[in-house]
Amino acid sequence: MHRFANPARFMRLSATLLPWLAAAAAVLLALGLYLALIVAPADYQQGEAVRIMYVHVPSAWMASAVYALMALASAVALIWRHPLADIAAQSAAPLGAAFTLLCLVTGSLWGEPMWGTWWVWDARLTSVLVLFFLYLGYIALAHAFDEPGRGARAGAILALVGIVNLPIIKFSVDWWNTLHQPASVFRLGGPTIDASMLWPLLVMALGFTLFFATLLLIRMRTLLIAAKIRALRLSSLEDESAVIAAPRPAMQ
Amino acid sequence: MSGLGAFLAMGGYAPFVWPAYGAALMVLIVLLAWTLGGYRKRQRELEALQRKGERRR
Numbered sequence: 404m405h406r407f408a409n410p411a412r413f414m415r416l417s418a419t420l421l422p423w424l425a426a427a428a429a430v431l432l433a434l435g436l437y438l439a440l441i442v443a444p445a446d447y448q449q450g451e452a453v454r455i456m457y458v459h460v461p462s463a464w465m466a467s468a469v470y471a472l473m474a475l476a477s478a479v480a481l482i483w484r485h486p487l488a489d490i491a492a493q494s495a496a497p498l499g500a501a502f503t504l505l506c507l508v509t510g511s512l513w514g515e516p517m518w519g520t521w522w523v524w525d526a527r528l529t530s531v532l533v534l535f536f537l538y539l540g541y542i543a544l545a546h547a548f549d550e551p552g553r554g555a556r557a558g559a560i561l562a563l564v565g566i567v568n569l570p571i572i573k574f575s576v577d578w579w580n581t582l583h584q585p586a587s588v589f590r591l592g593g594p595t596i597d598a599s600m601l602w603p604l605l606v607m608a609l610g611f612t613l614f615f616a617t618l619l620l621i622r623m624r625t626l627l628i629a630a631k632i633r634a635l636r637l638s639s640l641e642d643e644s645a646v647i648a649a650p651r652p653a654m655q
Numbered sequence: 656m657s658g659l660g661a662f663l664a665m666g667g668y669a670p671f672v673w674p675a676y677g678a679a680l681m682v683l684i685v686l687l688a689w690t691l692g693g694y695r696k697r698q699r700e701l702e703a704l705q706r707k708g709e710r711r712r
Contacts, residue, residue, distance in 0.1 A: 432683075440662075440676075451666035458679040498686060505682045509675040516671050614683060618690045625690075628697040635704050 410627050413487055417620045424617045431610035438603035446600075452516050453600070459509040460588075461608040462502045465615060466534060467569055469499030473541070474566040477559035487623070489555040490630075492562060493545055494622035498615055500538035506531060518582045526575035527583040530568055537565040 439457035446453035473495045480488035510528070511521045522528065545558035576585045587596045594601055665672040 436676075445666060450668060452668040452671060454665070454672050455675045458675055462679070462682075501682050501686050505679055508678045512671045512675045512678070516668055618686055621690050621694050625694045625697050628694075628701050632697065632701050632704060635701075635708065639704075639708065 417624055421620055424613055428613035428617050431606055435607035435610045438606055443603045444599055455509055455513040457603055457607045459513055461611040462505040464608055465502040465611050466506045469495050474562045477562040481559050490623050490626045494619050496538055496542050498618055503535040523582055525581040526579040527581050530572045530575050533568055
């Protein structure tokens with residue numbers, strides 16, 4: 404594990420990995436779009452509106468999965484002070500927030516024709532809205548301190564406390580009455596969704612995942628470079644103050 | 656309706672399906688542009704700093 408903790412090794416490894424990840428993400432998203440819009444059948448109840456599922460469900464999965472990753476990285480950062488963990492959590496946060504927003508917007512666009520309303524304050528929708536605010540809170544806290552290490556620690560604690568929201572999101576459709584339909588893919592007894600719709604959904608979800616992984620690595624590289632810039636600026640400042648503070652040669 | 660017309664009409668759900676795909680496309684493109692932009696900006700900053708450091712030595 405600590406072999407990959409070395410930032411220099413991470414920079415090398417991510418540089419080799421990135422072109423492949425990016426290419427795979429592009430191919431899968433293009434294929435997913437084709438399958439979702441052209442190949443997949445219309446639903447017998449929902450008609451063509453069911454196609455919203457192929458962007459709504461992957462973004463919903465990403466919203467929760469990215470949060471889980473962020474909380475895990477935060478735990479690693481707090482417990483082992485792993486040098487890349489804070490950077491991973493901070494890189495993931497805005498990406499997760501964007502996926503959560505996309506999930507809410509596409510869900511609203513799906514809700515209006517199917518339920519007759521853009522929004523209801525039920526358990527599933529409200530808990531996902533809370534997830535969005537947890538992301539925003541994490542981002543705000545991580546930037547709220549002059550010293551980056553303190554912000555990262557405060558953010559990590561919020562991320563860990565907020566993880567209680569994830570099972571609430573997952574099981575909200577079973578625990579409470581809701582307009583939202585229950586799970587049809589990740590459930591005991593296997594998926595209830597037809598294979599002709601499941602495959603496009605899985606391709607799209609994998610495309611979203613690889614897209615996220617690509618951006619995560621680029622953002623982690625960005626934050627590592629930013630840390631290097633800070634260190635260089637600090638050391639050059641010290642050089643300058645050393646010149647000023649150095650005792651002048653005595654006039655003799 | 657012709658093939659393309661029917662496809663664009665989405666069985667009457669066009670006002671919901673297309674904005675959903677549009678929002679997804681926009682989010683992915685904005686994330687990509689923002690991520691790459693930030694990366695290049697930091698890279699240029701670092702290169703400028705390193706050049707300055709070399710001149711001083």
